[in-house]
Amino acid sequence: MIKINENYLKLQASYLFSTVAKKISAFSEKNPGREIIRLGIGDATRALPPACIAAFHRAVDEMADDATFRGYGPEQGYLFLREKIAENDFAARGAEVNADEIFISDGAKCDTGNFQEILSTDISIAIPDPVYPVYVDTNVMAGRTGAAVNGRFENLIYMECTDQNDYIPKIPEEPVDLVYLCFPNNPTGATITKEALGQWVDWATKNKALILYDAAYEAFIRDDAMVKSIYEIPGARKVAVEFRSFSKTAGFTGTRCAFTVVPKECMAYDAAGTAHSLHSLWNRRHSTKFNGVSYPVQRAAEAVYTPQGKKEAAQIIAGYMTNADRIRREMDDLGYAYVGGQHSPYVWIDAKTDSWNLFDRLLNEAGVVCTPGAGFGTCGTRHIRLSAFNSHQNVETAMNRIREAMKGS
């Protein structure tokens, strides 16, 4: 008899998006013709930078000619892209990352989800709350947790991120082998200082632990003095893996291109305590289960690092950040406390009530869709997330409508 992986039965159905969709259709039925503005999405809305499109076209043309056609590429990615990443994203910031430590992939979602596969199922894991749900669900699937009780899985250590700790998780007191960190954070938009990140690196070094550092939103950091990569911290090469993505940096959410950095010194241990290089394990996993990102997509990603591409990508990000500024200004005026939006496309707002109550109010009275924080964990039940991924016009209209709806409340 064929049997299932019963860990999948422990997963909680994601009611968030289906409930949001149902509420939106009920609203549309009641208010035909009323335009809804969606500030709940975490998806890019602006077109790819023209430099990327031009490179994409050129690469497609190469594929049309036998003389320049390319079949399977290296599973780890073409060196032309890996070298540009090493030089621009790391060396330029004084961080040591070699091209052969960079693994190109089709998404940080897959990489943050898959990386746990090369680690033992018998480890203790700490995750932030609220959290990007992929970190949790992939560990549930792998059998590292017990059942969900009141919205939290047994055997996971939840690091609460609230206004009490400026939304920065506290280093756990209990033994932990693996920790997930994400800065700038989804959903809170919070950022971490070099000093605080340094404490995490010291902790991981002392405890022979591993940090999985998700920097998918680093391009939104507007202050160049702030830490963008964990490898800017001395010692991080031994204890941290970093995930990056072209999704938010350059609008590749539909085009798909990302990368993971696994330094050669980064070690994990077998049952006898012998150290093994995570780089060789991940290389083995990646080349066995993945066959590379398409050549035209890698050429398009490479173009992000040309002078023109850099300028265009920066303009797109600046456009989203103008939206984030507009959202923050409105929340200031309305007296809502929030975090994020300064170096992140997300603003995490204290709803002063249950997150679904404010969701309903914004939808029904302003025709604006937000993301209820409850979808990101227990610590989100009294927050909503507003996203800057939209046009200036839509954000302006949404803020004006929210102001009207909230006046006097």
Ligand code: PLP
């Ligand atoms: N990491 C975080 C924190 C995200 O919010 C997202 C997407 O929303 C991803 C990773 C996924 O990125 P990608 O499009 O590269 O799969």
